[in-house]
Amino acid sequence: MTTQIQVNDEQGTAELAAKLAKACKQATVIYLHGDLGAGKTSFCRSFIQALGYQGRVKSPTYTLVEPYETAGWRIFHFDLYRLADPEELEFIGIRDYFEQDCLCLIEWPQKGGQLLAPADLQINIAFSDPGRTIELLPLSEQGEALLAQLQ
Numbered sequence: 158m159t160t161q162i163q164v165n166d167e168q169g170t171a172e173l174a175a176k177l178a179k180a181c182k183q184a185t186v187i188y189l190h191g192d193l194g195a196g197k198t199s200f201c202r203s204f205i206q207a208l209g210y211q212g213r214v215k216s217p218t219y220t221l222v223e224p225y226e227t228a229g230w231r232i233f234h235f236d237l238y239r240l241a242d243p244e245e246l247e248f249i250g251i252r253d254y255f256e257q258d259c260l261c262l263i264e265w266p267q268k269g270g271q272l273l274a275p276a277d278l279q280i281n282i283a284f285s286d287p288g289r290t291i292e293l294l295p296l297s298e299q300g301e302a303l304l305a306q307l308q
Contacts, residue, residue: 175207191282243270
């Protein structure tokens with residue numbers, strides 16, 4: 158069951174990301190879709206900070222992946238926008254990022270092809286007036302459990 162949430166500003170996005178982060182468990186894969194500038198990276202930044210990361214959360218646009226560690230969490234933030242060929246993911250050891258103690262946030266997952274682990278939750282962020290419409294689509298039992306905790 159898809160859930161749609163209207164947020165009016167970046168603060169609303171940050172609050173939703175924090176609520177979702179607190180409901181997450183390890184071994185979760187989240188795909189983020191949306192146009193350039195829709196707020197995918199802002200969502201990820203708030204999500205990672207809600208899990209206790211104190212440092213700067215950078216966009217992995219040029220590095221493909223940024224790792225973050227907090228007490229009990231290994232978080233990987235991917236941005237595949239600049240990925241020319243999904244095979245490039247083999248060179249960074251993509252399969253190693255989907256271990257049981259990891260949580261992965263993947264922007265532009267459609268560019269990763271079949272090399273990515275399947276998503277537990279898909280997030281679609283779209284411009285709307287005012288703010289954004291954020292659609293949460295569970296793609297596994299774990300994704301459904303996450304959404305149930307948000308209700």
